[in-house]
Amino acid sequence: MAESAPTFTVASAPGRLVMAGRIDERARLAELAETVTAGPLVVDLGDVAYINSLGVRDWVMFLRRLAERGVEVTLERCAEPMVLQMNMILDARGHARIASFVAPFACDGCGWEGGRLIVTAEVLPVVEGGGTPEAECPECQGRARFADFVDRYFLFLA
Ligand SMILES: [Zn+2]
Structure with a gap:
């Protein structure tokens, strides 16, 4: 709340x-x-x-x-x-x-959802190249996918 x-x-x-x-x-x-x-x-x-x-x-x-x-x-x-x-x-x-910021991710493998820390210098080339950032799931170490709209969430980096 x-x-x-x-x-x-x-x-x-x-x-x-x-x-x-x-x-x-x-x-x-x-x-x-x-x-x-x-x-x-x-x-x-x-x-x-x-x-x-x-x-x-x-x-x-x-x-x-x-x-x-x-x-x-x-x-x-x-x-x-x-x-x-x-x-x-x-x-x-x-x-x-x-320098860095938190973005929402979700893991299809185990259902985990939450924020992961993103380093701007690492994610910017991905986003600018039309890609979608990924992160390691803290629960199952699987691949968590970004859980918002790339063109909206990363707008502030432009
Ligand atoms: Zn997981």
């Missing part, structure tokens, strides 16, 4: 932020952007469970502030809710580079 998504947490280290939980207006991302004084910055979004429309607005502002200051941003392990936003809203990716 989205409403019960854990509250927002952020852990920071030099050059790195790890965001987790629910991104909404209480996440105060604009203020967080002010704490980043120099780049480059890596933002880990792997444990973001949910983002609402106000959270998206603040996220876009977060990226804009950093872009204004010339801070290079790389996003790692973008969780599915973030990918969905980046596919709908160009500014939700902004100037950021996407």
Whole structure:
């Protein structure tokens, strides 16, 4: 349930932020952007469970502030809710580079369904070549197939 998504947490280290939980207006991302004084910055979004429309607005502002200051941003392990936003809203990716992200897969062999981490540099040639990404099923080690529309889910990488 989205409403019960854990509250927002952020852990920071030099050059790195790890965001987790629910991104909404209480996440105060604009203020967080002010704490980043120099780049480059890596933002880990792997444990973001949910983002609402106000959270998206603040996220876009977060990226804009950093872009204004010339801070290079790389996003790692973008969780599915973030990918969905980046596919709908160009500014939700902004100037950021996407190093890796989660995509939905399903295994016909054992019925497993879930997200798998995708490395952009590995999947981009596949997608651009008209192919469909595959992943190893974590349950049976069989071949899991991508479980969304390629032309829609990977739109944000263009
Ligand atoms: Zn399987």
